[in-house]
Amino acid sequence: MLKAFRVTAILEGISYLLLFSITMPLKHWAQILEPNLVVGYAHGGLFILYVLLAVVLSWERKWGFKRFMILFIASLLPFGTFYADKKYLKVADLSISG
Template identity: 70%
Template sequence: MLKIFRLTAILEGVSYLLLFGLGMPLKYLAKIPEPNIYIGYAHGFLFIAYVILALLFCVEKKWGLKMFIILFIASLLPFGTFYIDKKYLKPLTV
């Protein structure tokens, strides 16, 4: 489960950066909305998957509500899931 959660965290972070770093400027500055649609769908799916996996992972590891809130807030911040992966998830693989 750790590998899947880590992969989802990284992909969610990448999709977030693509959505706001590429999709939004294309939509509002270049008037090209199509990429935003597909990136948005992918990001939405990955965000939901990340939150569900974060909840399941916190239950599995008995981390509690505080850690789940940290994981959830990280998903709302740019580069947040990368930080979570480096600080909390990667040390578990060693």
């Protein structure tokens, strides 16, 4: 489950960056709406999945409310999910594997 969450975190972060750096400028400056629609839906689905998996993992692993809030806030910040993956999720994954 942790590996699935890590993959979701990375994909959510990528979709967030694509949304702000490519598709929103296309929408507002070039009036090209389709990329923003597609990436927006993908990002929305990944965001919901990310939050649901954060809740499940926080509950399952007894991480506590503080770690859940860090993971949640990371999903709201550009590059936040990449930071959370490196600082919290990779370490948790290594402690399970090793």
